[in-house]
Each structure stands twice: as structure tokens, then as C-alpha cells.
Amino acid sequence: MSETTVRHSTAPTVWPQLEGLLHRVSKPARYIGGELGAAYKAPNKDLISWLFVYPDTYEIGLPNQGLQILYEIINERSDGRADRSYAPWTDLEALMRAQGIPLFSVEHHTPAGDFDVMAFNLSAELTYTNVLNCVDLAGVPVRADERNIDHPIVMAGGHCTYNPEPLADFLDVVVLGDGEEAVGEITDIMAQFRGSGSTDRTELLRELSHLEGVYVPSMYVAHYDGPALRAVEPRFPDVPAMVRKRTVSDLAEWPYPKNQLVPLTEVVHDRLSVEVFRGCTRGCRFCQAGMITRPVRERPADQVRTMVKDGLDRSGYDEVTLTSLSTADMSGVDGLVTDIMNDSDACGAGPLSVSLPSLRVDAFGVDIAAEIQRGRRTGLTFAPEAGTWRMRQIINKLISEDDLYGAVDAAYSQGWKRMKLYFLTGLPSETDEDTLGIGELAKNCVDIGRKYTKRASTTVSLGGFVPKPFTPFQWFGQNTDVELQRKIFLLKDSTKRMHGVNLKWHDPKATLAEGITARGDRRLGPVIEDVWRRGGTFQEWSEHFDVSLWTEAMERHGLSIDWYVYRHRTEDEVLPWDHLDAGLHKDFLWTDWMDALDEVGLPDCRWTPCYDCGACTGYGIEHVVASATAPAGGSQGTAGPRTKAVPVTLGMGPRQ
Amino acid sequence: MKIRVRFSKKGRVRFISHRDVARVFERALRVAGASVAYSEGFSPRPKISFGLALSVGFESDAEYLDVDLAAPVDQEDFPRKLSAALPDGLMVVAVAPLEPGTPSLQQSIVCCEWDFEVIGLDEAAITQAVSELLERSEVVLERDRKGKRTAVDIRPAVLSLKVAGPTANGVGLSATLATDQVTIRPDELIPLLGESVELSRAWRRKQWTNVDGQQLEPLAAAGDHRRETHVRDIGPIELAAAQNAAAGSKT
Structure with missing residues (x-):
């Protein structure tokens, strides 16, 4: 599916080409933007521009609160602007690839490759292949090591990024934990870097790796002993050996979203x-x-x-x-x-x-x-x-x-x-x-x-x-x-x-x-790429999900499902x-x-x-709760009867 | 108190569905501060009724909805306030009080005037196809109705059809199509002009109701008789259709 390469477009908007295609696709309202609360901050080369992407359909992605919060925070900054994008459904994707239309933002229909950052929300493992597809549709190389200074920084946040290793080949930057503060700090670093006149992408990534909560996979190397992982270590002394998640200590300081997006068409949480x-x-x-x-x-x-x-x-x-x-x-x-x-x-x-x-x-x-x-x-x-x-x-x-x-x-x-x-x-x-x-x-x-x-x-x-x-x-x-x-x-x-x-x-x-x-670890990268190249997008959708794409890709790359999925891990395992x-x-x-x-x-x-x-x-933080006593009634974790501990072992073994 | 609202749907917002428009209006009425009456019962719904659905992708100068209000609104100011609460491309054009007993939009609309842009053949060929179609006394179309194929003569539903000249991307057409009794949808009509002819744009310009044999714009039919210009002159074919419709509605 990536055979047709989408050329990096310099057109400010793809709307004129897109408009004529929309009557040929299902649910065209997915692609028009226009939501109440959408920012519509005009494209401007002086601003650090973010494209927040949800790697699934508009209906699923639009309500995502994490993306909406960060979208507002960036658009409130005088030195930043943000648009949004969602994975186009397969019918539109086919037309886009046939006609050379790249992935676009729903606000200005700006080509995704024109943004400084493409920031994905990762909420579910089965959307990983869609991340690759969106990057490819943007006309950006899917592998991080093939990107240059003209390409966006491909970033991800969300719960799945607590194990970003399977996507290490594809992501430039991963943000762990709450993003409210981190996106601002990243924007600052990118603005400084731009001001410096440097064109060394590696230098920018290394700078970003110094931020708390920011993990740059390419700054680390994984060592293996046969199938076992020995360590993932930083390549350079200034890159942290341990990346700590970000935690916003007081939600009261972040009353976002202030302008929740109200879509024109039905979404999953309307x-x-x-x-x-x-x-x-x-x-x-x-x-x-x-x-x-x-x-x-x-x-x-x-x-x-x-x-x-x-x-x-x-x-x-x-x-x-x-x-x-x-x-x-x-x-x-x-x-x-x-x-x-x-x-x-x-x-x-x-x-x-x-x-x-x-x-x-x-x-x-x-x-x-x-x-x-x-x-x-x-x-x-x-x-x-x-x-x-x-x-x-x-x-x-x-x-x-x-x-x-x-x-x-x-x-x-x-x-x-x-x-x-x-x-x-x-x-x-x-x-x-x-x-x-x-x-x-x-x-x-x-x-x-x-x-x-x-x-x-x-x-x-x-x-x-x-x-x-x-x-x-x-x-x-x-x-x-x-x-x-x-x-x-x-x-x-x-x-x-x-x-x-x-x-x-x-x-x-x-x-x-x-x-x-x-x-999984970094060795899963080629498997995900393989599944994607064989057409395995929208794997969360039963009509597109195909387990054989996954099992066959594992086999082709010499990886054992038993090792990665069914095996119990030991205490000393890395x-x-x-x-x-x-x-x-x-x-x-x-x-x-x-x-x-x-x-x-x-x-x-x-x-x-x-x-x-x-x-x-x-x-150095603690719970912020208005009442230090448990709510009345109920036994969940508060007052439940405890039977005397009876030790059991995992008697049935790994292959139950 | 009931009101009838006329609105337009233009530009990018044309890609949202009829159901989407209904939801958008429900929210906009709340934002505009209108107290919409709610149905009784287990699951109260705002009392809003829409007219004929407009296909996704079609634009319109003349869409309608009836709203049952629990408290009156300032009619001078209301169109502006409601428009301000609507997304770009949806705009309230006019509002009129609805006299008790006015038939619903679904019951009373008899025909719509359309402009189309078609692509696939040049103007001369389209002109030829249009006159051939109009010369036929019968145009049988096969339709699937609940799994059963039925043949319908749709010729009586084509009240008028003419070539309007070249447009940005193709050829312009104007048509009046019946929506009661025998009906035809734009996406059914256009392929009848030739296999390669495709509908690329459609604009609903007007909708007409039939009140005692006279065709009125739906706001006029609501009781807003000041709008004399909203009475439509009808030609002989349509007069027959209107009479048929009137006869049909009495039986």
C-alpha cells in the first residue's frame, strides 16, 4: 500500500483537490473540520506548528480529551499553532494515493508534512499500523532514521507510550505522562533551535531528550543476549539513562479543554x-x-x-x-x-x-x-x-x-x-x-x-x-x-x-x-512495518483485522509469539x-x-x-483529594472481607 | 407557540447529513436561548420537525424546520441569534409563526426547484439528452423497495428541466422535481441523461407547498401572507400535477 509514494507537497491547502472527491466517499463530514471550538489559527512560518493526529477514524479520535487539551494549550501560545488530523478511512485513502493528495489537517487542509510536529495519541496497540500509514500518507519516511530537517518531528503520547519500544524505529520523540507542561517546553526548545539557524536534526532531538518526560528512542541502543534483552542504554552521557514520566501536580491550574470541540457530525462520545x-x-x-x-x-x-x-x-x-x-x-x-x-x-x-x-x-x-x-x-x-x-x-x-x-x-x-x-x-x-x-x-x-x-x-x-x-x-x-x-x-x-x-x-x-x-521490544518494529505494508491498517476494526498478518510477520522475522506473548517473565528479567x-x-x-x-x-x-x-x-507530590475518608458504603478496596491468604502457584504453566 | 424556520446550507457544511443538521440545530437552539418544548414520556425529546432530507453534498437556499417553543422568541432578533449559534454555512434566512393546523412540512411539500452541475458530456450533448428525455411520454425506472424490484414511470415527476449553460466544471441544469406522489431524486434523474453523465454539484433553490391548489413558499404557507412574492406561477404540466396531488390528499 505504500508503493505509491506521496510526494512532499508545498501547496498551502489540499482543499481544492479534496473537495471534488468527498462526494465519492462515506461520511465526508469527517474531513471538513468546522467544529465549534476549532482554533483556525492561520498558517504562519514564524510559529512552531503542531499537527495533532489520532490514528483512527474521526468519530473515535475527535472526542479524545488529551489531544483537545494539548491543541488548546499550543494555540494559546503566541509562538505556536496547532491543527488536527485523523486517519482517513480506506475509501478516501485510496483516492488520495491515486491522486497524490497527502494527509491533511481538518482546519486548513494543510499538508501534514508542512507541520513542524506530527503528534500522535497512542491509546491502543492495534492503531500502531495506522500511525505508520498516516506518516507515509504525509509524504514523510516511516522510519525515523530516514527523515531529514525538512520533515516534521514525529511524536507520540498517551498510555501506550509507556512501552514505546515496538515503535522505536518510527517515532522521533515520545512524551511520557501528562502533556500539559511538556508540549510547551518542547515548543520552547524548537523555537530556540530554529532561532539558532541550525539544520542538524540530531542536535534538535538530543536537546529534546534532556527534557523531563521526553524519550528520544534514537538516542538509546538495545543490547540482547540471544532472545533476552540485556539493556536499553543511552548512546551519549548527556542523555538520561532513565526517563521519568511527567505529572501535573494540580489539575486546578489546567481547566482544559475550555472550548471543547463540538463536532458537526456524530462521534463516539457526543x-x-x-x-x-x-x-x-x-x-x-x-x-x-x-x-x-x-x-x-x-x-x-x-x-x-x-x-x-x-x-x-x-x-x-x-x-x-x-x-x-x-x-x-x-x-x-x-x-x-x-x-x-x-x-x-x-x-x-x-x-x-x-x-x-x-x-x-x-x-x-x-x-x-x-x-x-x-x-x-x-x-x-x-x-x-x-x-x-x-x-x-x-x-x-x-x-x-x-x-x-x-x-x-x-x-x-x-x-x-x-x-x-x-x-x-x-x-x-x-x-x-x-x-x-x-x-x-x-x-x-x-x-x-x-x-x-x-x-x-x-x-x-x-x-x-x-x-x-x-x-x-x-x-x-x-x-x-x-x-x-x-x-x-x-x-x-x-x-x-x-x-x-x-x-x-x-x-x-x-x-x-x-x-x-x-x-514487545524494538525487534517488533519490522513486524509492525510488515503488517502495515501488507495492508494491515484499521486493525481495531473487525472488517479489517487479520490475525494472520501478525502471526505470519512474526514468523517471517524469526520472532516467537510464545516468547513475546505467552511466556511468564521472571523477577530478574530486563x-x-x-x-x-x-x-x-x-x-x-x-x-x-x-x-x-x-x-x-x-x-x-x-x-x-x-x-x-x-x-x-x-x-515529591501527593494525592489531591477534598476528603480523606472513603465514600460511604461498598467494599471495593476499603473494607472487604479478607479470606486468609492461601498461596497458589501458577500451576497451569504458560501454555494453559 | 410554533415557528417555521427557513435556512440555507452552503459550502463545506454541505457534507454533513440530515441527521447531523438536526443535531446541530438542537444544540444551536439551546445556545440561542430558545426554550424548545419537549415531548412527554420516558425519554423526552425536543419538539423539532424537519422537512425533506437534503442528500449529503447538496447545497440549499431553502431548507425548513418547524419548532415547538415553550416560550415565545423575539422574531426580529431570532434569525440573527440562531445563525450566530450555527456553524459556518448554515444560516437562518427567515422565521414565521406557524398557525395551528398548518400541515407538516413532510405532508405539504409538493416539489422542489434545483440547479445542477453535471459533468461527463458537453453542453450540446446534454441539451440533446434533455430534449429527448422531455419528449418521452413515459420514463420507467427500476427501484428496489424493501428488497422488491418495482418499475415506476417517473416522467410525471419531472415538472421542468432545462440547460442553463456552461458552469465552472461542466454544464448547468435547472429542474423542478415533484416530491409527492411520483417522485424522483436528483441522483436518479441525472444518469438518465447518459451513462457518462455525473452529478457534480446540486443546489436546492426553492421548495413549494400546495395549499388548496395554490403553490406557496412554506413560510407563506405557515401564515406569513405578507410575502406575496412567495406564491409560485405554475405551468400546465405542474398544474395537472398539483391538481392530482390535491385530489390525492383528499382521498
Whole structure:
């Protein structure tokens, strides 16, 4: 697909060529820009220009809050400007390649190659091939070592960058952690470099590598002992041996986005979003987001109220979502929600609905849901994640069955008819009893619902577990796709005759592909490039996903899936991300991994003494929470019953 | 109180869909401070009803929507305020109060006037194709309706069609196409002029309602009778069509 090379264009805008193609493609509104809140800062050679790119479709990429925040911060600077771009769908891409139209920004339709920076958000491993495709469509060499001073700096941020090694061949710069401060510092360095008149791209990259939170892969070299990684070391003494993530200590200083983008066409999250806190210390051991975003930093409730009110007034939205990794844990969340509803009633607009991205699994969570979903009661979603108490202790998601059934009873009694329960399968030391326990839980939920409505139903959504870097499970060997499929069928068979229980599952082959890149090292670069060159874009989309592209590429490059995906790691093994610092001590993660296997839970450190994971102590920061006591009710990590620790080993071995 | 709004859709915003336009208006009405009435029930929806859908990519001088308001708006100021809350390319042209009992837009629009730009043949060939089409007494088109193929004579729906001359990229056409009874869409009509003929641009210029045999611009039909110029002169073919439509609506 990269056979036709897009020439580096100097045209200021591709709109005249693009316009005539748009009536031939699906959803042309993806490409026209024009959103309320779009900056439209005019192209100007004196400014450092950023192109923020989401490597998936417009509908998925536009709502991304991280990109919107950074887009605003750059556009507020007098020395910077930013546009946005998204991966064009395959129909438009074919026309663009046929007619030599490069990737463009949606604001000015400026060719992507004309920007100083192309900054990607990496939220999912299966979008990696789209990153390569976007760079290629921009007319920029996909490999970093083939770029010169005229090419943009290709940059990435987002959760997946905590293991950027599989993309080390393609990325010039990686930013770890919160980007609010880092993007400004990068702009400063680039402006100084431009002022110096230097044309040495390596010099610029080396300067950038001195910034905290900035990782420049080309300044490091990886050493191997056979298949094992020995070390990733800096090439030069001034390049840091360990790159520490960035953490914004006070969210109140960053009330962004101030002008959330309101798209003209439907996107996946078509509502106002206000981030109420960042970080999570629930300590769910499978959850990378919770580990890498610590500590908890709450936004002051007054600021949340103001941001909601201003946001609704300017956008015209009638729905707001209060985002975080676990919004029901926000200090005083019930009062905050009531205030927001009252503010809305007072201004006389139509009915407002407030949504929380995740509910706590207890009656308290349901009470909040009842308060905010006054009108639309379509369905409620809970995430117990595992089917037995034993398994939930291992993953440290300490929801008791009483909590779950209490929540479900409260929900059905208040008029909900459908529940959705999220579960993972392929968790460490999972037995068939644990898998079948998922069905039992779902059945009991339906039975509770039957007391209130004959139409009670529960949908089980089953995802395959992928161990992620910087989690206690980073040493765990992922289940094979065959094993995951067996477990899915096992559960499917057992729930077949459970009336009212529906089962949905994630394709285990996609879980495998995700696993290949999640914990891979630099040797994965040629594999990703290979998959892309064979047409493997939009791998998050089932109609384009093809596992054989991945397995065959691994084989062609002499890499073992067993080694990269299914193998348990040992304590002394050098991990590909050991030269990066997400704030967590490696020995804390190892101890937590051992606790997991001992079925020992760990309480939430917001409300209990510190156990020194490293996120606060190493950075001289601490939790920012309005209330130092745990919210009432519920057992998640606060007061759950603890069975006596019973040590278990990973008895079933790597190839379960 | 109900109002009827006439708006235009031009430029890049032509690439958003009918559903997108509906969502954009819902938000813009809130930003403009209009108190839209909501439906009762489990899932309250703002009471806004749109006229005929405009295909993605087509532009228009004459789109309409009816809004049920919980509180009156200042009619002089409202078009400006609502336009300010709309994205570039969508603009409110006029607003009129809707008299109770006025038939809905969907029920009352009988035809639309269009300008097209077509590419693929030169002006002479297009002119020839147009006159051949108009000379035919019957033009049968096969359509898929719920999986069943049906043959429809669409000739009566082509109320007028003429070549307007050369345009920037092709040849301009003007047409009046019926939207009640027998209908034809622009993207069905243009290929009838020849296999290589493609529609490259389309502008809806006017929509007409039928009120007691008289064709009125929809705001005039809403009760805004000051706008005398909004009554349309109709030719013999269309008169017959209008009479058919009137007869049809009575049965």
C-alpha cells in the first residue's frame, strides 16, 4: 500500500483537490473540520506548528480529551499553532494515493508534512499500523532514521507510550505522562533551535531528550543476549539513562479543554466531558491506566461546576459526562451531581443528563445513577471483572457478591431492566470454576431482576486479558487465543440455557495481536512495518483485522509469539520498558504480583497509609483529594472481607 | 407557540447529513436561548420537525424546520441569534409563526426547484439528452423497495428541466422535481441523461407547498401572507400535477 509514494507537497491547502472527491466517499463530514471550538489559527512560518493526529477514524479520535487539551494549550501560545488530523478511512485513502493528495489537517487542509510536529495519541496497540500509514500518507519516511530537517518531528503520547519500544524505529520523540507542561517546553526548545539557524536534526532531538518526560528512542541502543534483552542504554552521557514520566501536580491550574470541540457530525462520545480527577489508586492489578496515572488529583468541585456550566452554555449539549477512572470515588460526588443538576434547572434549558463513565458496584453507585438518569433508563453497566471472590482478590477488585447483588437489586427496583456486566478472562491462575462463576453471577442478577420485571436481562461482555507494562501482571504469560476461545465456549455453553443472560465477547485473535505489541521490544518494529505494508491498517476494526498478518510477520522475522506473548517473565528479567519510569517502583509491582498469587488484596492508599508504590514519594507530590475518608458504603478496596491468604502457584504453566 | 424556520446550507457544511443538521440545530437552539418544548414520556425529546432530507453534498437556499417553543422568541432578533449559534454555512434566512393546523412540512411539500452541475458530456450533448428525455411520454425506472424490484414511470415527476449553460466544471441544469406522489431524486434523474453523465454539484433553490391548489413558499404557507412574492406561477404540466396531488390528499 505504500508503493505509491506521496510526494512532499508545498501547496498551502489540499482543499481544492479534496473537495471534488468527498462526494465519492462515506461520511465526508469527517474531513471538513468546522467544529465549534476549532482554533483556525492561520498558517504562519514564524510559529512552531503542531499537527495533532489520532490514528483512527474521526468519530473515535475527535472526542479524545488529551489531544483537545494539548491543541488548546499550543494555540494559546503566541509562538505556536496547532491543527488536527485523523486517519482517513480506506475509501478516501485510496483516492488520495491515486491522486497524490497527502494527509491533511481538518482546519486548513494543510499538508501534514508542512507541520513542524506530527503528534500522535497512542491509546491502543492495534492503531500502531495506522500511525505508520498516516506518516507515509504525509509524504514523510516511516522510519525515523530516514527523515531529514525538512520533515516534521514525529511524536507520540498517551498510555501506550509507556512501552514505546515496538515503535522505536518510527517515532522521533515520545512524551511520557501528562502533556500539559511538556508540549510547551518542547515548543520552547524548537523555537530556540530554529532561532539558532541550525539544520542538524540530531542536535534538535538530543536537546529534546534532556527534557523531563521526553524519550528520544534514537538516542538509546538495545543490547540482547540471544532472545533476552540485556539493556536499553543511552548512546551519549548527556542523555538520561532513565526517563521519568511527567505529572501535573494540580489539575486546578489546567481547566482544559475550555472550548471543547463540538463536532458537526456524530462521534463516539457526543456530549460535554469534564475531567473531575486524574489518577486512580483502587489498585486493580490488571489496570494499566490506574497504575501509570497515580497519584489521585481531584479538580476542585467549584471548578468542575463552572466548567460544566460554561461548557453547556457555549456548546448547547444537554448531556455532560464527569470523566475519571472511577468517578464515584470523587470526594462529595453526590453533592456535586446534585449541584450540577440544580444549576441546570435554574438556567431553564431543557432536561440535562449527567453520566458517569463507570459506576461503583454498590447501592450508593445506583443511587447516584438514579439521580442523574432521571429520564433515560436504558441500561446500567457494572464491572466486577471476575466471576469469583478468589479471582477478584487476585486482581484486587474487591467487590463482594453482596455488593454486586445489592447494586443490581437497587437498580432493578428503581426501574432499570437491563444490566451489563464487564468481565475479563485469561487472568492469572484462572480456573474453569472462575470462568463458570461469571455465568453464575449473571444468572443470579437476572433472578434478582425477575422480582421486579419479567423482562429483566443481563449482558455479559467478556474481554481477553492482555498483561500491560507497569502493572503487577506485567510478568504474567498471556493465555493463548486457543485457551481464550475454549473459555469463551465453556461460558457460552453454560449460559445457553440461562434465560435472560446474554454473552458477548472480544475476538481472542485480536487479543493475541494486542499482546504481541503490548510487551514487545524494538525487534517488533519490522513486524509492525510488515503488517502495515501488507495492508494491515484499521486493525481495531473487525472488517479489517487479520490475525494472520501478525502471526505470519512474526514468523517471517524469526520472532516467537510464545516468547513475546505467552511466556511468564521472571523477577530478574530486563523488561523492554525498564529504562522508563512510570513512577512505580519495580519491587512494589513485584511484591504486588506475589500478593496477587497469594490472593491478598491491597487497600486504596487514598484512605489508608501509604505503601510506597513510588508515584508520590519519588516525585515529591501527593494525592489531591477534598476528603480523606472513603465514600460511604461498598467494599471495593476499603473494607472487604479478607479470606486468609492461601498461596497458589501458577500451576497451569504458560501454555494453559 | 410554533415557528417555521427557513435556512440555507452552503459550502463545506454541505457534507454533513440530515441527521447531523438536526443535531446541530438542537444544540444551536439551546445556545440561542430558545426554550424548545419537549415531548412527554420516558425519554423526552425536543419538539423539532424537519422537512425533506437534503442528500449529503447538496447545497440549499431553502431548507425548513418547524419548532415547538415553550416560550415565545423575539422574531426580529431570532434569525440573527440562531445563525450566530450555527456553524459556518448554515444560516437562518427567515422565521414565521406557524398557525395551528398548518400541515407538516413532510405532508405539504409538493416539489422542489434545483440547479445542477453535471459533468461527463458537453453542453450540446446534454441539451440533446434533455430534449429527448422531455419528449418521452413515459420514463420507467427500476427501484428496489424493501428488497422488491418495482418499475415506476417517473416522467410525471419531472415538472421542468432545462440547460442553463456552461458552469465552472461542466454544464448547468435547472429542474423542478415533484416530491409527492411520483417522485424522483436528483441522483436518479441525472444518469438518465447518459451513462457518462455525473452529478457534480446540486443546489436546492426553492421548495413549494400546495395549499388548496395554490403553490406557496412554506413560510407563506405557515401564515406569513405578507410575502406575496412567495406564491409560485405554475405551468400546465405542474398544474395537472398539483391538481392530482390535491385530489390525492383528499382521498
